[in-house]
Amino acid sequence: MPRPIEIRTSPHLKRAISVDRIMRNVVFALLPICAFAVFQFGLSALLLLLTTTGVAIATEWFFSRMSERGSTVSDWSVVITGILLGLTLPPGFPLWMAAVAAFVGVALGKAFFGGLGYNVMNPALVGRAFVQAAFPVAITTWTPAFAPGRFVELIPSTLTMPFMRPEPVADWVAGLNLDAWTGATPLALQKFQHIEVPLLDNALGLVAGSSGETASLLILACGLWLAFRRMLDWRIPLSVMAGAALTALPFWLMDGNLYPTPWFVLCSGGLMLGAWFMASDMVASPVTARGAVIYGVFIGSLTVFIRLFGGLVEGIMYAILLGNAVGPLISSWTQPRIYGVVKKTRESSQP
Amino acid sequence: MAESSTPTSSAGKSGPAPILFDREENLTADTFLRGLWKENPVFVTMLGMCPTLAVTNSAINALGMGLSTTFVLVVSGALISLLRNWIPKQVRIASYIVIIATFVTIVDYLIQAVSLELYAALGAFIQLIVVNCIILGRAEAYASKQRLVPTLVNSLGTGLGFTLALLSLGTVREILGNGSILGIPLFGSDFQGWLVMILPPGGFFVLGAWMMLFNWLRLRKERRTAASSGVTAHAG
Amino acid sequence: MxxxxxxxxxxxxxxxxxxxxxxxxxxxxxxxxxxxxxxxxxVPNAAAKRDFMITAEGRLEAAGEGVTGDPVYATYRADGRLEALTITGEGSGYAGPVRVMFAYDPDCACIVGSKVLKSNETPGFGDKLGTDPDFLKNFEALDTTLDADGRALANPIVTVKHGTKTAPWQIDAISGATISSRAMGKAANAAAQRAVPIIQRELANLLSQPK
Missing domain, CATH: 1.20.5 (Single alpha-helices involved in coiled-coils or other helix-helix interfaces)
Structure with missing residues (x-):
């Protein structure tokens, strides 16, 4: 049964927007990104996406049975969680670890809090943060994009036996005879060797990275489509991007050799995917318009600070999780004044 | 923390009374078993969280910590129970702390004498047993009011309950984090350890999971007894 | 009361x-x-050892009652000849000090082995200090030649970024655990700077095991 959003005061919508209609649209918007991920990284990325989505759905089904509330799988939100999780993991990530991530994400990030609408943080990122802490080596093992034979063979680490250490991919990559493969993502290259990949490669997604985060322009297009259909709050992604670019700008002006250009910041890593599809999570972001902007800028600039000065190469995940955590606080700070109520000034508050 | 199930009345006491013929709790199986399950210090009363989270990253650390705490619990409980009629109310906490600190110091020496590796692994948490609320809680709520034998039995039960709780965390964390149990590898050299389980957050995850399991079991039992006695189950 | x-x-x-x-x-x-x-x-070849202390005044004294300082152990082969000396140093790492014992061989004037005594480094990264085979190779012949005065190392031991080691007094860091590797370098430098000049000065008394 579709769950209706109940909106009683104005604006009076002509058509009831149900949760599952919005969620279905988000899934549609994610499909081109998934397709590109599979095109770019081949069968391994496909299996990865199927695993995370399948395990996420199964976990949701299991916990909604346990809670005796009836199944909430049909509202499509868990499908988004599964797909997003798959898109943020490296393409050769062992499937058993991906399953752990999906289970932990949906169970710990969502079911334990009471299901959709009650989760404090984005479930996909909770799952990813858990495996980042549990398997730090596997989650930073990258494989080249557009490897020859990617549609007929799997990355060797994909089919690792459960609970076993993944096979090193270095030998397999060496066997591909790729020129210019350094084993690093553009972010790592920039951070440690201060080399920026060409902007166009980065924006089109011709580089290594997590399976679905590389094609910045495609993600931007899909996100814009959703925003025009009013299925997501455009303020959040735009303010994340603005926050990131404006934070990176002064550093780049100070030392252009050491610090990345603002456009590199926008196009690299998971920033675009995070801004459009994860920070904008309806449940875990502030509800007020002003709050959404503050929240977005907070995430964007925190991402850049983690990237430039933190021990980690990419910071969008922790930035969004922290943003989710302070989201309710931002909401309550930015409550709009009730119409007709005069703002209390210092003079008027003192009798 | 009240001992609601025991008929305590320390108000009527005056002057030294015969130690073994005091009218207090009679020794039953429950005196011992309470601490293991119904009043488990970690999972039910949630005391002693600090060592529970900090030193359970392997089974041997958990066992060492649990047994040290049990030792301090039993011996200090016994001494407090013996001295209970001489310790003035106004300085009882100070007295308990001195007694507990004595035995913690002794345990500290003993562990060094037994194994320096274990001593290094447990670190400051040995000395911190002195401020473990389980021990002070037992001293205040039980040992200071009860005869020697029930105190010994009750402290032992609580201590073993604590040890079991630590072990249940320690084994899970060691198996997942390191693929071994008590240092013996279980899955061969290819096992991928879950790093987070050895790090402090793992303690929170595993503690939460165990508490969820135990609460679920308890709720289910309550619901069943309620259903069988004809009362409508309140859960739903 | x-x-x-x-x-x-x-x-x-x-x-x-x-x-x-x-x-x-x-x-x-x-x-x-x-x-x-x-x-x-x-020091696997050692058959016996003598205990010394480097005292606060910078002298090497036989360990015993009332002698305090940093311990130095001189190890001897079965034939009674000096094999190596162990020296101890400390460097601050990612999560507190890293304390390391090194084996110093006076013949080649270099460090020939390392053993981490105490470290709180992150499991999985920092604890490679004692296990990573490539990293341990750094300590098979780490140059600790003294300068002309014999008061300090000619070239202080430094940790360099992974894959950029060029000189025998450099330590090639573990990729992904640079801070921990640096702590190890600091420990080696501290140990060698303090102990090697003293050991070289007193070497004559150490060469063979007294009967």
Missing amino acids: LRTLGGIATISGLLVVLADQLTAPMIAEKQRILTERLVFQL
Whole structure:
């Protein structure tokens, strides 16, 4: 049964927007990104996406049975969680670890809090943060994009036996005879060797990275489509991007050799995917318009600070999780004044 | 923390009374078993969280910590129970702390004498047993009011309950984090350890999971007894 | 009230003293065994050892009652000839100090082995200090030649970024654990700077094991 959003005061919508209609649209918007991920990284990325989505759905089904509330799988939100999780993991990530991530994400990030609408943080990122802490080596093992034979063979680490250490991919990559493969993502290259990949490669997604985060322009297009259909709050992604670019700008002006250009910041890593599809999570972001902007800028600039000065190469995940955590606080700070109520000034508050 | 199930009345006491013929709790199986399950210090009363989270990253650390705490619990409980009629109310906490600190110091020496590796692994948490609320809680709520034998039995039960709780965390964390149990590898050299389980957050995850399991079991039992006695189950 | 407190304090004092008296020899014995095992693991060819201390005044004295300082163990082969000396140093790492024991070989004037005594580095990254085979290769012949005065190292030991080691006094860091690797370098430098000049000065007295 579709769950209706109940909106009683104005604006009076002509058509009831149900949760599952919005969620279905988000899934549609994610499909081109998934397709590109599979095109770019081949069968391994496909299996990865199927695993995370399948395990996420199964976990949701299991916990909604346990809670005796009836199944909430049909509202499509868990499908988004599964797909997003798959898109943020490296393409050769062992499937058993991906399953752990999906289970932990949906169970710990969502079911334990009471299901959709009650989760404090984005479930996909909770799952990813858990495996980042549990398997730090596997989650930073990258494989080249557009490897020859990617549609007929799997990355060797994909089919690792459960609970076993993944096979090193270095030998397999060496066997591909790729020129210019350094084993690093553009972010790592920039951070440690201060080399920026060409902007166009980065924006089109011709580089290594997590399976679905590389094609910045495609993600931007899909996100814009959703925003025009009013299925997501455009303020959040735009303010994340603005926050990131404006934070990176002064550093780049100070030392252009050491610090990345603002456009590199926008196009690299998971920033675009995070801004459009994860920070904008309806449940875990502030509800007020002003709050959404503050929240977005907070995430964007925190991402850049983690990237430039933190021990980690990419910071969008922790930035969004922290943003989710302070989201309710931002909401309550930015409550709009009730119409007709005069703002209390210092003079008027003192009798 | 009240001992609601025991008929305590320390108000009527005056002057030294015969130690073994005091009218207090009679020794039953429950005196011992309470601490293991119904009043488990970690999972039910949630005391002693600090060592529970900090030193359970392997089974041997958990066992060492649990047994040290049990030792301090039993011996200090016994001494407090013996001295209970001489310790003035106004300085009882100070007295308990001195007694507990004595035995913690002794345990500290003993562990060094037994194994320096274990001593290094447990670190400051040995000395911190002195401020473990389980021990002070037992001293205040039980040992200071009860005869020697029930105190010994009750402290032992609580201590073993604590040890079991630590072990249940320690084994899970060691198996997942390191693929071994008590240092013996279980899955061969290819096992991928879950790093987070050895790090402090793992303690929170595993503690939460165990508490969820135990609460679920308890709720289910309550619901069943309620259903069988004809009362409508309140859960739903 | 005072009498009770005094009584309890007396009992406590007695018990603690008793426990100390009983366990002190056992603890000392355990310490000795542990040290011996560490030293002989670090210098596998050793058959015997002599204990020294580097005192605050910078002298090498035989360990014994009343001598305090950093311990140095001289190890000897079965034929009584000096094999290597162990020196200890500390460097601050990612999560507190990293304490390391090194084996110093006066023949080649270099460090020939390392053993991490104490570290709180992150499991999975920082604890590679004691296990990573490539990293351990750094300590098979780490140059500690003294300068002309014989007061300090000619080239201080430094940790360099992974894959950029060019000189024998450099340590090639572990990729992904640079800070921990640097701590190890600092420990090596601290140990060598302090102990090597003194050892070289007193070398004549150390060369063979007194009968």
